[in-house]
Amino acid sequence: MAKAKKGMHAPSSLQLSYQLIRTTTSPDEKTSGVRSYVVNLPVFEILKLDTRENLRSYIAEYSPRKRNRVHEAIETTILREPQRFITRNSGFVIAATEIAIDDNKKEIQLENASIINGAQSQGEIRRWVDNSFDDEASLDSNEAPFFVRAEVIVDSDFNEIVETAIARNTATPVKSISQAGARGHLEELEASIQRRRDGFKIKKSETDFDAYDTRRILQYARLLMPLSVSNNDTAAEKLRPYKNPEQCLTEFCMWFELRDKDEDARRRYEFTVQMAPLAIDEYEYWESHESWNGHRLWEETKKGGRACRRDKTGRIVWVSPGLVFPIVGAMSEFVEESAPNRWTMSKPRHFKSSEMVARAVAQFRNVESDPMLMGRSAGVYDALRIYPATIIEVMQDLSSGS
Incomplete structure (x- = not known):
C-alpha cells in the first residue's frame, strides 16, 4: 500500500x-x-x-x-x-x-x-x-x-x-487528571504505591509525561474489587474498568470526597488505595506470563492486528488488555478482608496460572479471537471466575469439614 x-x-x-x-x-x-x-x-x-x-x-x-x-x-x-x-x-x-x-x-x-x-x-x-x-x-x-x-x-x-x-486546530481539552491532582485526590494513592515501589510516580497532571497513567492503576484496582466492597454484581460494574477508565477516575474522586460521610464510599476509596500496588503487580504478571506461549495467539489474530507482541526470539512479551482484564477480574476471588478495612490477596497453592491462561485462551476463541469483544463480554468475566471461585469453595468445604 x-x-x-x-x-x-x-x-x-x-x-x-x-x-x-x-x-x-x-x-x-x-x-x-x-x-x-x-x-x-x-x-x-x-x-x-x-x-x-x-x-x-x-x-x-x-x-x-x-x-x-x-x-x-x-x-x-x-x-x-x-x-x-x-x-x-x-x-x-x-x-x-x-x-x-x-x-x-x-x-x-x-x-x-x-x-x-x-x-x-x-x-x-x-x-x-x-x-x-x-x-x-x-x-x-x-x-x-x-x-x-x-x-x-x-x-x-x-x-x-x-x-x-x-x-x-483551536481547542482546549478538559484536564481531569490535573483537576484530581490539584485537589489532592491522588496523594494517598501515590504514597501507597511508593511504599511498595520506591520513587514510583503517578500522573497528577496531564503534563506528567514520565509518570504511570493513574487511570490504568484505577482500572486494575477496580478489577480486584470484590462484591463485598463494590456491592454491585451487574454486568456494567464488571465491564467498567475495561470500557470506561474516565469513570473509574471520576468515581475514585467521588469516593475521596465522600469518605468521611459515606461508609461505602470510604471502603471503596480505602480498598483502591491499599490494593493499587498489588493491582499493578497482578496486571503486569498476567500481561507477560510465560504460559501465553504455545497457544498460537500471534497466528490467530493477524488480519485485524495482533492480540500479543513478541520479542526477537519469538516469545510473547505482551498480551492485549482484552485478554488480561478478565483474568485480573477473576483474581478478585482471592481477595479477602483480613481485618476491618484491611484487604489482602493470596493465591492458593492449588491454583495453576497456566490453567488460568488456558481457560482465557479458550474464552478468546469463543469470541472469534477478538480482544475487544473479549474485554467487553460479561460472560467471559463470569466464565473465568469459575476456576478460582471453585478452588476457594472447595478449600472452605474442606476447612469446615475438618
Missing part, C-alpha cells in the same frame, strides 16, 4: 479508496468556490496522506515522552474497540485543491491533499500499524479492521486552506 513517509509530503495527486462519500457543500461554500464532502475510508487509507498544512504534526513522532491522554485515549479505542473509532474520534479534515470521484470503483483522486486536522489520530494509527503488522507494504484496505471518517474540503485558494487549518 502506497503511503506518505514520515516527514515527507504526499504525491501531488493522490488516490484513495472509500466505502461511502456524500457531498455536504452549502450555498455559502458554493458561492466561495469551495466544495465539501464527508467520506468513510478504510483505516489504512488515511496513512497515504501527509500533514504539511497541519499546525501540529504528530507530537510523539518527535518525542515519545510527549504522548498525552489524548494519544492514549485514541490508542485505547484502536486496541479495544476499533469498531467504535469512527464514532468516538472527532474525525479527520483533509484539504485539497481538486477532487475527482469514481463511484463505480469507489475511488477519489485528490490534488495537493493534506490532513489539516487529525495529525494526532493519524500518528496513533501509524503507531498501531507499526506495532501490529509485519509488512506495511502489504496492507490491504479491503481487509482493514475498521474505518475512519473524514471531511474533505476542496479549495483552490491556498491562503484559505491555511486559514481553515488555523480555525480547525
Whole structure:
C-alpha cells in the first residue's frame, strides 16, 4: 500500500479508496468556490496522506515522552474497540485543491491533499500499524479492521486552506487528571504505591509525561474489587474498568470526597488505595506470563492486528488488555478482608496460572479471537471466575469439614 513517509509530503495527486462519500457543500461554500464532502475510508487509507498544512504534526513522532491522554485515549479505542473509532474520534479534515470521484470503483483522486486536522489520530494509527503488522507494504484496505471518517474540503485558494487549518486546530481539552491532582485526590494513592515501589510516580497532571497513567492503576484496582466492597454484581460494574477508565477516575474522586460521610464510599476509596500496588503487580504478571506461549495467539489474530507482541526470539512479551482484564477480574476471588478495612490477596497453592491462561485462551476463541469483544463480554468475566471461585469453595468445604 502506497503511503506518505514520515516527514515527507504526499504525491501531488493522490488516490484513495472509500466505502461511502456524500457531498455536504452549502450555498455559502458554493458561492466561495469551495466544495465539501464527508467520506468513510478504510483505516489504512488515511496513512497515504501527509500533514504539511497541519499546525501540529504528530507530537510523539518527535518525542515519545510527549504522548498525552489524548494519544492514549485514541490508542485505547484502536486496541479495544476499533469498531467504535469512527464514532468516538472527532474525525479527520483533509484539504485539497481538486477532487475527482469514481463511484463505480469507489475511488477519489485528490490534488495537493493534506490532513489539516487529525495529525494526532493519524500518528496513533501509524503507531498501531507499526506495532501490529509485519509488512506495511502489504496492507490491504479491503481487509482493514475498521474505518475512519473524514471531511474533505476542496479549495483552490491556498491562503484559505491555511486559514481553515488555523480555525480547525483551536481547542482546549478538559484536564481531569490535573483537576484530581490539584485537589489532592491522588496523594494517598501515590504514597501507597511508593511504599511498595520506591520513587514510583503517578500522573497528577496531564503534563506528567514520565509518570504511570493513574487511570490504568484505577482500572486494575477496580478489577480486584470484590462484591463485598463494590456491592454491585451487574454486568456494567464488571465491564467498567475495561470500557470506561474516565469513570473509574471520576468515581475514585467521588469516593475521596465522600469518605468521611459515606461508609461505602470510604471502603471503596480505602480498598483502591491499599490494593493499587498489588493491582499493578497482578496486571503486569498476567500481561507477560510465560504460559501465553504455545497457544498460537500471534497466528490467530493477524488480519485485524495482533492480540500479543513478541520479542526477537519469538516469545510473547505482551498480551492485549482484552485478554488480561478478565483474568485480573477473576483474581478478585482471592481477595479477602483480613481485618476491618484491611484487604489482602493470596493465591492458593492449588491454583495453576497456566490453567488460568488456558481457560482465557479458550474464552478468546469463543469470541472469534477478538480482544475487544473479549474485554467487553460479561460472560467471559463470569466464565473465568469459575476456576478460582471453585478452588476457594472447595478449600472452605474442606476447612469446615475438618
